[in-house]
Amino acid sequence: MAIGGSDAGISAGLRARELDPDSEVTVVVADAYPNFSICGNPDYVSGEAVRWTDLVHRTADDLKATGMEVRTNTRATSIDVSGRRVAPRKRDGRTELLPTTP
Numbered sequence: 001m002a003i004g005g006s007d008a009g010i011s012a013g014l015r016a017r018e019l020d021p022d023s024e025v026t027v028v029v030a031d032a033y034p035n036f037s038i039c040g041n042p043d044y045v046s047g048e049a050v051r052w053t054d055l056v057h058r059t060a061d062d063l064k065a066t067g068m069e070v071r072t073n074t075r076a077t078s079i080d081v082s083g084r085r086v087a088p089r090k091r092d093g094r095t096e097l098l099p100t101t102p
C-alpha cells in the first residue's frame with residue numbers, strides 16, 4: 001500500500017513489484033493525476049509543453065500494466081499501524097478499510 005501516487009508513491013509500488021512480482025500493491029491517490037510531473041507545470045504555463053497530458057510519466061494503461069492497483073480520487077484519512085490498515089475516502093465520501101502489505 002502506498003499513499004500518494006506521484007513520484008514517491010509510484011516508485012515505491014514499482015519497486016515492491018520488482019522485488020516480489022506476486023506482491024499486491026495498491027496506491028491510493030487523492031487527486032486524479034497519478035505519476036504526473038509537477039516539475040513540468042512551469043513548462044505547461046509557459047506553453048513549452050502544449051498538452052498537460054505530456055506531463056504524465058505513465059498513463060493509466062501503463063500503470064495497469066505494471067500490475068499495481070491505482071485508486072485515484074481516494075484520500076487516505078487515517079492509518080492504523082498495528083492493525084495494518086488504511087482508511088481511504090473516495091471523493092463521494094465513501095470509505096473502505098484497505099489492508100496494507102506486511
Ligand SMILES: Cc1cc2nc3c(=O)[nH]c(=O)nc-3n(C[C@H](O)[C@H](O)[C@H](O)COP(=O)(O)OP(=O)(O)OC[C@H]3O[C@@H](n4cnc5c(N)ncnc54)[C@H](O)[C@@H]3O)c2cc1C
Nearest residue numbers: 003004005006007008009028029030031038039074075076
Ligand atoms: C515547479 C516545480 C519544479 C520542480 N522541479 C524539480 C526538479 O527539477 N528536480 C527535482 O528533483 N524536483 C523538482 N521538484 C520537486 C518534485 O516535484 C518533488 O520533490 C516531487 O514531486 C515529490 O514527490 P512526492 O511523490 O514525494 O510528492 P508529491 O509529488 O507532492 O505527490 C504527493 C502525492 O500524494 C497524494 N496525496 C497527498 N495526500 C494524500 C492522502 N492523504 N491520501 C492519498 N494521496 C495523497 C497527492 O495526490 C500526490 O499524488 C519540483 C517541484 C515543483 C512544484
